Amino acid sequence: MDADASEPTIRLGAEREAEQAWIWHASIDAPEGSTLHELRLSWADYNVFCPDGTRTPADVGRAVLSFFAEHRADFPLRERLDAAMARMRFANADKSIAARLG
Numbered sequence: 001m002d003a004d005a006s007e008p009t010i011r012l013g014a015e016r017e018a019e020q021a022w023i024w025h026a027s028i029d030a031p032e033g034s035t036l037h038e039l040r041l042s043w044a045d046y047n048v049f050c051p052d053g054t055r056t057p058a059d060v061g062r063a064v065l066s067f068f069a070e071h072r073a074d075f076p077l078r079e080r081l082d083a084a085m086a087r088m089r090f091a092n093a094d095k096s097i098a099a100r101l102g
Contacts, residue, residue, distance in 0.1 A: 006031055008069040010062045012039070020044075022057045028069045028077065038080045039065060045083040049097045063100040067093060 008030035016023050021042045028035050041061050047053075049060050064083045067090075068075065075089050086093035 008066070010065045010069065012058055012061055012065075015058055015061075022046075022061065024058070024061055026061070026065055028065060028072075030069060030072075035077050036079070037065070037077065039083070040081070041083045048087075048094055049083070050101055055101050059101060060097075063097050066100055067097050 008028050011027045011029070013025040018040070021040050023041075024039050026037045026039045028037070039061055041057060041064065045064075046057060046060055049063065061083075064086060065081075067086055068077060068081060071090060075085075083097075086097060090096075
């Protein structure tokens with residue numbers, strides 16, 4: 001299997017707004033299987049990951065899910081995920097997610 005085939009596919013459903021946050025139903029499709037999630041991205045987390053505001057909330061949400069997918073061996077994916085969980089679990093999360101956004 002080549003490197004591209006092992007990369008998970010991240011899909012976000014329709015975006016909805018909650019109190020100071022965005023929420024999506026999402027999926028991560030990886031060679032070892034697919035998982036379904038509800039992802040919450042607060043406005044505060046958006047500002048940490050994308051301080052210049054040049055990316056859409058959905059772009060940031062996909063970057064967060066990509067980070068979670070990459071670290072799923074160390075952080076089992078839950079049905080409900082909050083973007084803040086990344087920084088609570090991994091010291092490099094903020095920098096890594098921001099880098100995924102370019």
